[in-house]
Amino acid sequence: MxxxxxxxxxxxxxxxxxxxxxxxxxxxxxxxxxxxxxxxxxxxxxxxxxxxxxxxxxxxxxxAVNPDLPGSVSEDPEKALRGFISAMLGKLVLGGQGRQWHLRIMVHELARPSDGLPIIVEELIGPRYALLRSIISAIVHLPSDHDTVRLSAHSIIGQIAHYIHGRPVLGHVWPAMQFTPEQVEQVAGHIAEFSLAGLRKIAGTSKQ
Amino acid sequence: MxxxxxxxxxxxxxxxxxxxxxxxxxxxxxxxxxxxxxxxxxxxxxxxxxxxxxxxxxxxxxxAVNPDLPGSVSEDPEKALRGFISAMLGKLVLGGQGRQWHLRIMVHELARPSDGLPIIVEELIGPRYALLRSIISAIVHLPSDHDTVRLSAHSIIGQIAHYIHGRPVLGHVWPAMQFTPEQVEQVAGHIAEFSLAGLRKIAGTSKQ
DNA sequence: GACATCCTAAAACACTTGTTTTAATCTGGT
DNA sequence: ACCAGATTAAAACAAGTGTTTTAGGATGTC
Structure with missing residues (x-):
């Protein structure tokens, strides 16, 4: 052929x-x-x-042939979350050489779904959503499909996605944010700490 | 004429x-x-x-003629933040009768900016962004234009916006989320508590 | 070398978009 | 009743989209 x-x-x-x-x-x-x-x-x-x-x-x-997902949650779930956020944001905003545009395609589909949404959900979004939920589950000591875990996962994804497609708006309201590698790391650190505080509070209240 | x-x-x-x-x-x-x-x-x-x-x-x-913004931050900034999130999410997802589509237009412009972005930023996004930052500023005891305050504001806006334009994706990965009024209130409550935990931690570390 | 098959190239097709034109209609003042 | 100006209506225009057609060229096989 x-x-x-x-x-x-x-x-x-x-x-x-x-x-x-x-x-x-x-x-x-x-x-x-x-x-x-x-x-x-x-x-x-x-x-x-x-x-x-x-x-x-x-x-x-x-x-989808060569996935970039780690097989299992690291021993330290908080570290895993930090890594998840940092890797995702880094690949997204810094572009990243090599064909790693799948994350960007995924975020585009989050903001404006197309006819290809079912494919994206199955191949890209689903696995990452499951991984993120399993990380969160380990942090808050709740089952992976608990409403609170899902809500937290969406809180984290929402923050990450916002920095991608909201970049033009950021250029207007926050001109100093130029998305240099250092600033991106600062943003990733903020999202991680901000979210970890929220998760730790959930872990605390759910344990009682 | x-x-x-x-x-x-x-x-x-x-x-x-x-x-x-x-x-x-x-x-x-x-x-x-x-x-x-x-x-x-x-x-x-x-x-x-x-x-x-x-x-x-x-x-x-x-x-822009009849704005719906409260004049000043309430006496209790945490309560103000809860109200901000709940009102915004409610108007956005529950539609709300009366011509209150300006918020939805705003969120659309966040996800996919158009030629009209400068207008939207000036008339809609700007005022709300300033209000949110002033609320956060009161909670974390940092100036309104501090990087951390800005990052936190984007964290909150990102979470809210995600529930708007990510609705089709949510339908795939979380079919139980039907955006009933009760569920919307649950989501708003989660975003508020999740974010308040993050803000309180910032307030704690910045005070030292 | 002839042939069937895979691939490519240029053009046209059908449709949607924002925009413009041109003429008809309505309105109020005199 | 008439007229100037404001408004509406229908049609056409120009540009862009995904798609298809039709013919031509390349390649390996016999």
């Missing part, structure tokens, strides 16, 4: 699409821009992936 | 546009749908407001 060397065009399309989907989100990304970056014709995406949504799914499945 | 009774069409357009902008955001809202709901012709918006952005500005200026 693969008469060509590794289906070069198909691969280039997935890579280019991953970047552009991560930058602009599913709806705003245009097939023409993707094909231009991939050096391919507009018809190529329909030929290889049937339609735009098919390309989206291929991108997700392509990055 | 105003030969017509109160410029009926112009007013109807602003009201319909407010609703639709609040539902879908600036970009997704279409002039045709707005005019259909207002019972006006597509050319009316260009005649009365020059273009789509002009209509957007008129909507914002129209609601």
């Amino acid at each position: 693969a008469h060509h060397p590794e289906d070069a065009a198909r691969t280039r399309l997935i890579e280019a699409a991953g970047e552009i989907f991560a930058e602009q989100g599913y709806e705003s990304a245009t097939i023409r821009e993707i094909c231009a970056r991939a050096g391919a014709n507009v018809a190529a995406v329909n030929y290889h992936f049937r339609d735009k949504l098919g390309l989206y799914g291929a991108v997700i499945r392509h990055i | 105003a030969h017509h009774p109160e410029d009926a069409a112009r007013t109807r357009l602003i009201e319909a546009a407010g609703e639709i902008f609040a539902e879908q955001g600036y970009e997704s809202a279409t002039i045709r749908e707005i005019c259909a709901r207002a019972g006006a012709n597509v050319a009316a918006v260009n005649y009365h407001f020059r273009d789509k952005l002009g209509l957007y500005g008129a909507v914002i200026r129209h609601i």
Whole structure:
């Protein structure tokens, strides 16, 4: 079947699409821009992936192959939470070399869901949501599907996501925040300590 | 000039546009749908407001006339914070009768900024951001423009906003959350207590 | 070398968007 | 009743979108 060397065009399309989907989100990304970056014709995406949504799914499945999730919660759950927040925020705002745009795609889907939301939820959001809940569960000593654990998970995700898609607004109301690596670390530290205080209080009240 | 009774069409357009902008955001809202709901012709918006952005500005200026912000921080800042969160979340997710869609427009602009962002920041986001920071400032005993106060304000806003535009995702990962009035109150209470724990810890460490 | 198959290229299609044009209609003052 | 100006209505315009068509070129096989 693969008469060509590794289906070069198909691969280039997935890579280019991953970047552009991560930058602009599913709806705003245009097939023409993707094909231009991939050096391919507009018809190529329909030929290889049937339609735009098919390309989206291929991108997700392509990055779902090598996941970046730790297998289990670290021995120290508070340390694990700090790591989770810092890694997520770092990869998101500092871009990060290598094709790690899956997190950005995920956050885009949080803010403005598209037709591909079910795929994203299954492949990207679900696993991270479960991991975060298991970390929180270990901190507050409550089952992973307890309402309070879920609410806390959303509190943490909400804070992280806010710094991603709220960046243009931040530029207006807080011009000093330039998202330098040091500032990003400061933000991650704040979110972690802020949230840990909330979680410790929950742990305290639920133990009684 | 105003030969017509109160410029009926112009007013109807602003009201319909407010609703639709609040539902879908600036970009997704279409002039045709707005005019259909207002019972006006597509050319009316260009005649009365020059273009789509002009209509957007008129909507914002129209609601900026009667603000809903309390004049000053209450005597009890923790109570004020609880009220801020509860009121904001309630108006946002429960919709609320009366033209109170300005908050929803604001949150849309947080998630996906449009050309109208400067207007929204100046008229809507700015005042609320200042109010929230003054509340936090009173709790943590730090100046209103301190980095920690700003970070905390964004932590709280991020949590609230997350429950608005993340609703479709929540439907997937947490089907039990149906946003009934009781559940919304539960969420508001969680955000308030979670955040207050974080703020109290900041107050404690900064006092030393 | 001919052939079937996979892939690519250019153009057109169908649809939606904001915007503009052009003419018709209504309004109030004289 | 008439007229100037304000308002509305219908249609068309221009640009952008995803998608499809149609023909051409490349590649490995016999």
